[in-house]
């Protein structure tokens with residue numbers, strides 16, 4: 317399967333991109349692996365004819381908005397995102413109307429229609445920097461992740477108005493089980509994605525995007541880490557730091573020791589092969605929405621240089 321994918325990729329001048337939460341075997345065949353920000357940046361600069369986005373739908377949509385002339389394929393059109401789904405464009409428009417005079421900042425985990433209503437898009441990798449670059453008195457709406465928005469409000473001393481959305485994966489980590497794990501591994505540092513709830517952010521040694529957590533683990537001198545984000549990231553952490561131990565953090569309602577995003581895990585090697593072979597499913601974005609949605613994405617790329 318891997319050989320067939322690599323052959324097709326060469327024949328079609330395709331670029332295979334994968335998010336850190338993808339299955340190991342997909343990360344193994346990807347040309348590029350990254351967080352949401354890196355995937356958007358890479359899409360903006362590639363000269364491939366086809367982009368295969370192994371991640372979730374909004375990542376494919378962002379790539380298509382940035383590269384309207386390229387074919388953007390996703391292995392499974394059903395790979396959505398509970399956080400993006402927690403923000404309906406019409407309800408978000410109404411929310412904006414209720415807060416006149418506010419700058420609208422949206423997390424990249426949103427539909428193109430929500431981005432089209434937005435002034436600046438951010439990812440977890442640049443949200444703090446972008447918010448802090450705005451004047452302190454600027455009134456801001458931040459959507460859709462209430463945990464990331466709350467984190468920035470705390471660390472940047474802001475009072476952004478938050479849309480009450482959340483990711484079903486990050487919102488269900490168990491503080492209790494993580495504290496038990498810490499008891500068993502007292503030397504382990506705790507790495508937390510900012511989509512997690514505040515109590516988890518408070519016990520973290522590092523709060524950051526997937527790329528920031530990887531970077532921290534690479535430079536830090538601890539030997540063990542409790543990783544409080546989707547467990548797909550463990551592959552890259554173990555590859556980068558083979559001498560260190562990375563422990564997945566358990567979810568509240570789960571019997572197993574890790575926490576996976578069902579949407580991210582919908583993509584399989586076979587689906588990657590089929591989508592390259594058939595050049596389908598293909599991401600399309602309404603051109604009128606794309607014309608509006610590209611502005612806040614480009615603003616993000618300029619502001620996070």
Ligand code: 13P
Nearest residue numbers: 351352353439440525526
């Ligand atoms: P990153 O931007 O940190 O990779 O996060 C993407 C995501 O979907 C987190 O759940």
Ligand code: SF4
Nearest residue numbers: 397398399483485577
């Ligand atoms: Fe969306 Fe959460 Fe899955 Fe990330 S982990 S893609 S935010 S549902």
